[in-house]
Structure formats: structure tokens, C-alpha cells
Amino acid sequence: MEIEEQIRANPIDAVVLLTSVHLEGMARGVVMGEVLTPDGQLALRRWTADGGGFMGIHSAACTEYDWPYYGELLGARFAGHPDFQSGTVLVEDRSHPSMRHLPPRWDWNDEWYDFRSNPRRPGVQVLATIDEAGYEGGGMGADHPLVWCKESGDGRLFYTSLGHADDAYTDPAFRGHLLGGLRWTAG
Template sequence: MPVATLVYTRTTDYRHDSIPGAVRTLRALGFAVRHTEDPAEFERALDARPDAVVFLSTSGDVLTPAGRERLAAYVDGGGGFVGVHAAACTEYGWPYYGDLLAARFDRHPAYQPGRVRIADHDHPATQHLPSHWEFTDEWYDFRSDPREDPTVRLLAYADESSYEGATMGGDHPLVWCRDPATPGPGRMFYTSLGHATEAYDAPAFRAHLSGAIHWTARRGP
């Protein structure tokens, strides 16, 4: 059976033009996608216990108090959570969400080519990637370094020498995961990549997303 995936794309801040194409890509990859931007529908869909919840370039405050409670209960009950790109620009006022992701977005330089360096090839989201992956994206800086959390497994980081405008100092994480997804026992995966529609047409990035969701849902591809 395909992985049942609840994809949430609500935005109350910056909205990415890539969202429709990204949703189409997840469907094309064979996931059973339930897509919504309605907080009430999101809450009802959580009751069906999807295999994975994907926050796909969400931004700002996107959940009601009841939605926060249900998402926390889902993760605390073993559910898998995937954050893509602007998911780190989401729910700044909810401490649980910050703890779940392990870092929050700070800023980014101009959209430009750069280089991703793979730190861990033993993960389904990165096993297909070259050690140095040339990519074009918004190279996110974060308010803290997720490597400071011992539960974080670093998968890929930015080669800051390959683009202009980095401010974190030294190469910094771009992709990481947690198993379990402290504070809950489910799994958590986050990739900062995926700004432009073109990313979702690229075979390497599509495989990156597919591996991430299958891993988070504890399902093989």
C-alpha cells in the first residue's frame, strides 16, 4: 500500500510559488496524498493517523490551538513528521514545534547556485547523492545549530565557500533527522532545500524527498 501522507501547505507569511508543483511531485512519487490548507481539515485528517505528516513550505502561524494539541499528540504517539524548506519559518510562538525541528529559520542570502556536502550516506534521503551535490536554492541560516542537540543526526550541510552571503560561520546543517523525534517517539526529518519549482522536477531532489518520507513513515520505498 502507498504511504498515506498528510501534506499541509498553509501560509500566513511568505508564500512559495513552488507549492503546487511540489504537491504534484509527491503524488507523482506514488504517495497517497491528502493535501489541505484548512486548519480544521488538517485536524480531522490527523485523526486518521496518516503514515507521515509533511509541512511543505508552510510559513507563519498555521495551526489553531486544537491543531497544535493534535499534532503534538500525533508525534507523541509515534507519528512521523517531515518539514520541507519554509517549515522552519513556521509556528515561532510554539515551543514544542521548535523542539521538534531542533532549529528555526533566521535568514537566507539571494537564491543562487551552491554546494551541498553529504555527511551521511546511510540514509534513504541521501544514499543516492554525490558527496558534493551542486544545487541551486535559498541557503538557509538558522537561529541555532541543530548539531548542539545530541539527538540530531546530521545528513547534509552547506559548503559556505560555494555561495555568497552565509552568516552562520563555518559549514552549517541543511538536512537532518531525529529518531525518535524528541519530544515525541515518532521520527522527524527536515530538509531546508526546495525553494523553487525547478527543484521538484530534479530527479535527485525527488529521490531525496521520497527517501525522507519513506524513512519517516518507517516504510521501504
């Protein structure tokens, strides 16, 4: 079933676009490039305009480059990343359900996404950044958001750039991060 058919046909609380890696035993969406048809774009736009939640995970920032609304919804577009490596995630808001179980400085291994623009702006709540001094190849400088959320009308958006490796999805801290983000997104 196409993504847009699922959006139209199922009573749901949130739409999630997940990274394109294979996750054993989990449903996945292939998310890179242009993945929605014009009908799918319309369905997602209506969904979010009507107060539906949208959660993007990792490569959800690498999709729908030709659709300006999606870029506005997500808040930033993927620009590139250095090699997969360890780094320190700096949790900015431990009161958010996706972050409350994490320490203020969380050591993690991932692809550290750089974005074409910084998503930090009025109305956007940055939940975590990365300390670029702690890894090689960062391209955003001292303020490098990794996780953010925003409320838009009655709807909510949550995005995490984390989650490249399959084993991330078996890590209790990361699973708690995703579950908290999903619960917040679904309202």
C-alpha cells in the same frame, strides 16, 4: 479541510509540512507564520508523542514561532537567507535513504537557509551541510546544516531546508531526496 482535521481523520504514517510555493499538480500546505489552531497543535503534539512521523520541507522552519514545542520538534528556526544561488551541498551520511543516491558533493541551486541556532546536538543526525565558501551571504559559518533527522521515542523527524524553487520538485535527485526522507519518516 484544515491541517488538524486531516491529522485526526486519516490513517497516515507521516505528517508533512511543505513549502508555500505553488507546485503544479501537487497538493500543498501553506506553511509560513502560525498555521495551526490550538486544536491542531494538540493533534500534532499527540501524533508525534504517539510515535507518528513528521517531515518538514523548506519553509516548515518559518512557521509556528509562537509555539515552543514546534521549535523543539523541528530542531532549528529560520533566521534568514541570501539571494537564491548555486552552492555545494556536502552529504555527511550517504547511508540515509534521503541521501544514498546523491554524490558526496552535490551542486544545487536554492535559498540557503540560516538558522537561529545550529540543530547539530546529541540525538540529531545531520545528513547534509553547505560549504559556505561556495556562495555569498552565508551566516552560520563552517558548520551549516541543511538536512537532519532524529528519532524521538517511537517517532521520527526529518527536515530538509532545500526546496524553494518549483523546478526542484521535478528534479530526479531532489525527488529521490524527498522520497527517501518520507520513507524514513514513515518508518
